[in-house]
Amino acid sequence: MPVLRPIPANAVHICVDMQLMFMPPGPWAVEWFPQTLPKVIQLTQRSPARTIFTRFIPAMRPGEGRGQWRSYYEHWAEMTLENAGADxxxxxxxxxxxxxxxxxxxxxxxxxxxxxxxARALATERAETIIVSGGEADMCVLATLLGAIDFGFRTVLAEDAICSTSDEAYDSIVRLFTKRYSHHVEVAPVDEIVDFWV
Structure with missing residues (x-):
């Protein structure tokens, strides 16, 4: 794997959806969440002011949402805010x-x-590099990475600070971005990212 290029001081760390709803043992629990959390903390500690936490907000009640999201929240009625609570x-x-x-x-x-x-917030800050951590690797992390590619950001994936529900899903995402998207995404462990963040 190529050595990581220096990461500029104005890079932004986007930590994806490390929320209570995804902590074990709930219905949406991401199995690797507890093991990944220390690496996410280490990356966040490097520059808290340059960190953005995204949060996935479910529908208020079952059956709300546009198109397929409506049936999604009928299926996952227990995870709507009305039933699960805003916490x-x-x-x-x-x-x-x-x-x-x-x-x-x-x-x-x-x-x-x-x-x-x-995107507007990052443009205002003239940020051109983003570092991605969080969960879930093959869902919201994937969506975050693909959007970053489309916007043309230099994108660094923290391979030991992303979590999934299975080894297979994790391995697939790391393989996807080290092979198929290698021109768009750099993949590196947190220790290396912290060392190269100037």
Missing amino acids: IIELAPELKSFVPPARQFDKPVYSPWFDGSL
Whole structure:
């Protein structure tokens, strides 16, 4: 694997959906969440003010949402805010303490780029490099990475700071971005990213 290029000081770390609703043992539990959390914390500690936490916000009640999201929340009625309670959208306690200076961006879908507010914020800051961590590797992390590629950001995936529900899903995402998207995404462990972040 090629050596990581230096990461500029104004890079932004986007930590994807490390929320209570995805912590074991709930219905949406991401199995690797607890093992990944220390690496996410290490990356966040490097520059809390340059960190953005995205949060996935479920529908308020069963059957809400546009198109296929309506049937999704009929199926997952127990995970709507009305039934599960608003606390489920909160960040893991270990991460919540970083806000502020870290920021939060809420989203009703997998992609944080959906309404344009994240891209506008990054453009205002003239950020050209983003570092991605969080969960779930083959869902919201994937959507975050693909959007970053489309916007032309230099994108670094923190391979030991992303989590999934299975080894297979994790391995597939790392393989996808080291092979198929190698011209768009650099993949490196957190220790290396921290060392190369100037």
